[in-house]
Amino acid sequence: MRARWPFFSTTVDAIAVAVATADMAIAQEYVGLVEDKAAARTLFRRIALDHGRAERALCRIYGQPSLLAHQPTLARSIELRNPYVDPLSFIQVELLRRKRAFEKEGRPVPDDLRGALLLTINGVAAGLRTTG
Numbered sequence: 001m002r003a004r005w006p007f008f009s010t011t012v013d014a015i016a017v018a019v020a021t022a023d024m025a026i027a028q029e030y031v032g033l034v035e036d037k038a039a040a041r042t043l044f045r046r047i048a049l050d051h052g053r054a055e056r057a058l059c060r061i062y063g064q065p066s067l068l069a070h071q072p073t074l075a076r077s078i079e080l081r082n083p084y085v086d087p088l089s090f091i092q093v094e095l096l097r098r099k100r101a102f103e104k105e106g107r108p109v110p111d112d113l114r115g116a117l118l119l120t121i122n123g124v125a126a127g128l129r130t131t132g
Contacts, residue, residue: 002061016058020067021078021128024048026086029093033100085127092120 002009027047034040055067068075095117102109 012058012061015054016062016067016071017074019051019054019058020075022051023082023086023089024051026089029090030096033093033096081127085124088120088123088127092117092124095120 002012024047028044031040031044031047034043058067059065062070064070066075068078095113099109099113099117102113
């Protein structure tokens, strides 16, 4: 289907990029924000398993051993951007944790915290080349 149907091929390529840019270590940090730790573990396990299944399925569709073997430039781009985007993600998780603490206490979220959080959203989106 991929070889003969351009729509399918384009869709599969878009999914491959999404799966390749998803970082399970970063995802686990965001899941750590969930207060119900049992639910968080269940959710992350499901996400991680589905991510792995999607990656394996895409490799089978492409007939190659790694997800972006047919797009080495993109693979290199992701490899180069991670050292810059990952710290922003870790900062964002901490800022979200602080924001939630203010909200839980019924206190207003300081403008500088809200502004910093928005900057991390924009920074991650720019680094990932998505809209956020």
